[in-house]
Amino acid sequence: MQTPPMIGKNIQRIRSARKLTLNVLSERSGVSKAMLSQIESDKVNPTVATVWKIARGLNVELNDLLEADDEPKRIFSLNPAAEDETKLEKKQDGITIRVLSPLSMVEELEMYMVTFEPHAALISEPHFPGTQEYLTIVKGTVKVTVGDNTAELKRGDFLMYHCDTEHAIYNESNQPAIVHMVVRFSPDQR
Amino acid sequence: MQTPPMIGKNIQRIRSARKLTLNVLSERSGVSKAMLSQIESDKVNPTVATVWKIARGLNVELNDLLEADDEPKRIFSLNPAAEDETKLEKKQDGITIRVLSPLSMVEELEMYMVTFEPHAALISEPHFPGTQEYLTIVKGTVKVTVGDNTAELKRGDFLMYHCDTEHAIYNESNQPAIVHMVVRFSPDQR
DNA sequence: TTTGTAAGTTCAGTATACTGAACGTGGTTT
DNA sequence: AAACCACGTTCAGTATACTGAACTTACAAA
Numbered sequence: 547m548q549t550p551p552m553i554g555k556n557i558q559r560i561r562s563a564r565k566l567t568l569n570v571l572s573e574r575s576g577v578s579k580a581m582l583s584q585i586e587s588d589k590v591n592p593t594v595a596t597v598w599k600i601a602r603g604l605n606v607e608l609n610d611l612l613e614a615d616d617e618p619k620r621i622f623s624l625n626p627a628a629e630d631e632t633k634l635e636k637k638q639d640g641i642t643i644r645v646l647s648p649l650s651m652v653e654e655l656e657m658y659m660v661t662f663e664p665h666a667a668l669i670s671e672p673h674f675p676g677t678q679e680y681l682t683i684v685k686g687t688v689k690v691t692v693g694d695n696t697a698e699l700k701r702g703d704f705l706m707y708h709c710d711t712e713h714a715i716y717n718e719s720n721q722p723a724i725v726h727m728v729v730r731f732s733p734d735q736r
Numbered sequence: 737m738q739t740p741p742m743i744g745k746n747i748q749r750i751r752s753a754r755k756l757t758l759n760v761l762s763e764r765s766g767v768s769k770a771m772l773s774q775i776e777s778d779k780v781n782p783t784v785a786t787v788w789k790i791a792r793g794l795n796v797e798l799n800d801l802l803e804a805d806d807e808p809k810r811i812f813s814l815n816p817a818a819e820d821e822t823k824l825e826k827k828q829d830g831i832t833i834r835v836l837s838p839l840s841m842v843e844e845l846e847m848y849m850v851t852f853e854p855h856a857a858l859i860s861e862p863h864f865p866g867t868q869e870y871l872t873i874v875k876g877t878v879k880v881t882v883g884d885n886t887a888e889l890k891r892g893d894f895l896m897y898h899c900d901t902e903h904a905i906y907n908e909s910n911q912p913a914i915v916h917m918v919v920r921f922s923p924d925q926r
Numbered sequence: 927t928t929t930g931t932a933a934g935t936t937c938a939g940t941a942t943a944c945t946g947a948a949c950g951t952g953g954t955t956t
Numbered sequence: 957a958a959a960c961c962a963c964g965t966t967c968a969g970t971a972t973a974c975t976g977a978a979c980t981t982a983c984a985a986a
Contacts, residue, residue: 551798553784567963578945583965590943593781593973594743594802608741609799612784624885624897625868646870646894655845655920657870659894678815680836680847682872682916684892695814702874702914704836704849707814724892726872728918730845758934768975773935780973783943 551612553597554588560604560611561586564720575603606721621646621659640666646726656729662688662717669714678730679713681705686723689716741802743787744778750794750801751776754910765793796911811836811849830856846919852878852907859904868920869903871895876913879906 561571572579577599584590585600601608621644636643640663645656660668681690687700693711707713709729717723751761762769767789774780775790791798811834826833830853835846850858871880877890883901897903899919907913 551784551788568965569963579964580946580966581944584943587965591783591785591973593783593943594741594787595781596944597784598741608802612798612802620889620893622887622889622893622895624880624882624887624895646896657918659872682849682874684872684874690814692814697812697814699810699812703810703812704916705812705814706836726894726916728847757932759932769934770936770976771974774973777935781943783973786974 552588553592553611554586556611556613557582557600557604558586560606560720564604566604571600571603575599577603604720610721640664641668654731658727658729659684660715660725660727662686662715662723662725664720664722665717667714667716670709670712672711672713673709673729674731675710676731677709679707679709680728680730681715682726684724684726686717686721687719688723688725689718690714691716742778743782743801744776746801746803747772747790747794748776750796750910754794756794761790761793765789767793794910800911830854831858844921848917848919849874850905850915850917852876852905852913852915854910854912855907857904857906860899860902862901862903863899863919864921865900866921867899869897869899870918870920871905872916874914874916876907876911877909878913878915879908880904881906 561568566574568579568582571577572582575582577596581590581592581596582600585592585596597611598608601611604611635645642661644659644661646659662668681699681704683699683701683703685701687698690697690699690705690707690713692707692709692713695707697705699705715725751758756764758769758772761767762772765772767786771780771782771786772790775782775786787801788798791801794801825835832851834849834851836849852858871889871894873889873891873893875891877888880887880889880895880897880903882897882899882903885897887895889895905915
């Protein structure tokens with residue numbers, strides 16, 4: 547980060563998205579209404595402890611208040627342009643799916659970058675037997691259920707599972723989440 | 737984060753790893769030596785602006801000072817145990833490679849989680865023609881060179897490239913980096 | 927030993943983060 | 957209209973973050 551963080555704007559953006567008043571946030575966070583008002587309008591340099599209390603009150607990570615408002619994640623290729631320039635993008639119900647894998651490999655392997663808005667979920671029907679999925683959490687936290695099993699994942703975690711039963715990924719938090727996803731089709735089943 | 741951050745310990749750890757005195761860090765950051773001393777021994781609640789100046793002086797991200805000392809990234813599997821319990825781990829020259837892919841797929845596809853210590857590099861000879869690599873940056877920043885091309889990547893970025901020429905991944909920063917890496921061998925070449 | 931230097935700690939003053947209470951401002955009810 | 961409420965802003969006091977200077981402590985040179 548090259549410039550000081552815009553804490554005030556971040557707090558105000560999240561607070562108004564939740565439709566919370568200064569009084570309510572003050573009660574939840576233990577920070578006075580007066581201080582919240584001054585922080586939001588950049589009249590003071592709050593202490594880390596104060597910003598941390600506000601983060602707790604808003605139920606977000608401290609980093610979400612300090613980071614610049616989320617730059618979108620970037621997708622690069624050093625391959626010849628024609629080969630994979632066309633990146634599909636599908637968006638619905640708070641889910642954005644960007645197809646990373648070149649079309650040439652579409653039959654054996656697929657790779658996606660999936661963005662989850664707060665409280666969005668991606669629910670999948672069973673695939674062919676032998677199909678596996680590999681998840682890497684790039685941002686935020688998600689809950690994954692595969693049949694009767696459940697895993698809670700946070701940034702940096704990795705999870706693999708067979709997906710021949712119904713499986714789902716939930717973002718139960720109030721902040722966006724990003725998941726890198728590899729789907730491998732079993733060679734002898736396709 | 738459920739507990740207030742241990743800023744003092746983080747600063748002292750990084751400062752002593754760099755063998756900087758309080759005087760030097762004070763000059764570089766613009767924060768008084770007295771304040772640095774008190775922050776490191778948790779006698780005060782510093783403002784965000786002060787911690788941000790210190791982060792600049794240490795040449796690290798603000799978040800590196802606020803986060804709890806790095807929890808290792810976790811690798812989960814919801815598969816039957818025997819199938820993929822054995823995770824290889826290779827460590828040398830500041831590089832730790834964890835093999836994610838089950839051994840059953842080792843011939844067509846490999847998946848790794850690679851941790852780079854500060855200033856570590858992973859340099860690879862050319863693979864068979866048609867081989868591709870897919871990187872997702874999980875933590876930190878890295879520089880990737882493939883032949884004459886170069887890309888600067890940060891957390892959340894994705895990069896794909898043919899790796900039939902020499903290619904390398906450098907962590908030029910002072911903080912660790914973690915990269916998720918998929919290597920796909922061209923079916924008609926193996 | 928004494929002297930010197932380079933490191934971190936403590937001191938005393940000031941700037942300001944933080945608070946509870948008072949104030950303004952717009953919308954609704956009577 | 958007046959009275960009320962809900963919301964954000966401003967005020968005045970106090971607690972404390974922050975500073976430069978003084979102080980310690982430890983080790984090296986004489």
